[in-house]
């Protein structure tokens with residue numbers, strides 16, 4: 001069922017409450033720095049199609065100096081987003097229940113330094129994409145950044161028929177709820193696979209892919225596959241649409257995409273190096289890595305900074321480690337597979353980032369790190385930030401307000417853990433990005449805040465009243481004693497694992 005206002009977009013089931021770190025202002029500015037470009041000091045931020053608004057809500061708490069404006073035409077999602085902002089006392093975020101066309105027609109919006117849209121562009125009609133481009137053309141300040149993600153070709157090409165097969169299956173259950181239609185879609189696809197439909201036997205990976213889809217949350221599957229509009233794009237085609245808003249591509253927001261060594265063989269790099277045009281180069285790069293999903297940053301008015309100016313920005317940037325170094329995998333993944341981090345570079349660097357929040361200038365003042373040279377050190381920092389091992393520390397100015405606001409926001413999230421497991425991220429006032437935290441861990445934090453002597457017993461009291469049960473080896477534990485024992489184990493792991501990281505992130 002579609003409704004008049006949803007224009008074919010899936011509105012029967014609300015989207016998941018995700019957080020995507022590529023939306024973070026500091027990550028976007030860092031990516032601009034890495035590509036040698038000037039980036040704005042953002043004061044206004046707009047998210048188009050914000051879904052549940054959780055990302056914008058988290059970011060508004062960590063960046064109180066920025067005015068956030070976020071829109072989504074699904075009223076149920078906007079209600080939830082506004083409630084959370086109100087519970088957290090966030091006064092720098094406004095949620096709109098506008099379609100892109102309505103948002104475009106508004107005269108009460110500021111111009112924006114950053115406009116972001118995650119998981120939108122491939123899932124809306126030509127007309128809505130044109131509205132988005134026009135909004136960016138009118139509302140993005142010169143020098144402003146756009147973050148945009150989309151399903152990409154050629155990576156999606158092989159699986160496009162699988163999506164179509166599922167849509168055919170859903171059509172056989174027309175009139176049923178979205179859950180019934182998804183079940184029918186998966187069952188049709190499975191039956192075609194079971195009788196060795198040659199699409200499956202001649203398309204490598206499709207059986208596994210179908211298995212993966214079966215394991216994904218239904219709310220995600222509904223929004224990913226069952227919209228009326230669903231278009232993967234070549235990068236060059238998106239770049240051409242963005243050019244109408246005077247935008248140029250500057251970087252991937254997924255920082256590890258920038259590291260050729262883990263994504264491209266030397267021969268592939270050589271072919272790409274011969275291509276002068278950056279749009280064509282990126283489009284061909286997607287053929288080298290068989291890109292399925294791009295996370296692009298475009299700028300309105302690309303200004304390259306001279307090396308000296310870039311170095312000033314680098315010198316001031318502080319970094320910190322946000323993982324336990326002794327447990328970190330010390331590998332990163334790219335299109336070529338998994339690569340080990342060189343110990344002689346990464347061990348001393350991670351040790352330095354574990355002790356405090358050193359700036360690049362301070363790192364360069366350490367002889368062992370200075371010996372690596374500026375470029376290698378910068379690349380290593382990019383890798384650590386890209387892999388989520390290290391974080392970009394926010395400036396000292398405004399830290400008091402930031403801490404107060406993040407505390408209020410995190411308290412609001414944690415209070416929700418009393419009856420819901422939907423919100424699974426807390427925001428760090430130190431690095432302005434989110435840390436994943438499940439409901440049980442949040443209940444331990446709540447027990448701590450309320451001075452409960454026995455945190456596992458506190459958590460079990462809440463969960464059992466909600467009728468929730470813990471799982472062991474995928475099976476629900478039925479007895480109270482087993483649930484409590486499981487919670488005690490989880491609490492031990494929480495104390496030695498998450499608690500020190502929460503402290504380091506300034507969340508507690």
Ligand SMILES: C[S@@+](CC[C@H](N)C(=O)[O-])C[C@H]1O[C@@H](n2cnc3c(N)ncnc32)[C@H](O)[C@@H]1O
Nearest residue numbers: 009018049050051072073074099100118119223
């Ligand atoms: C796949 S979800 C992504 C949500 C969010 N950006 C995220 O990543 O969690 C796409 C969102 O776009 C919204 N949307 C689709 N078409 C829209 C339109 N024409 N105007 C406003 N919002 C729209 C939907 O309601 C939905 O919440």
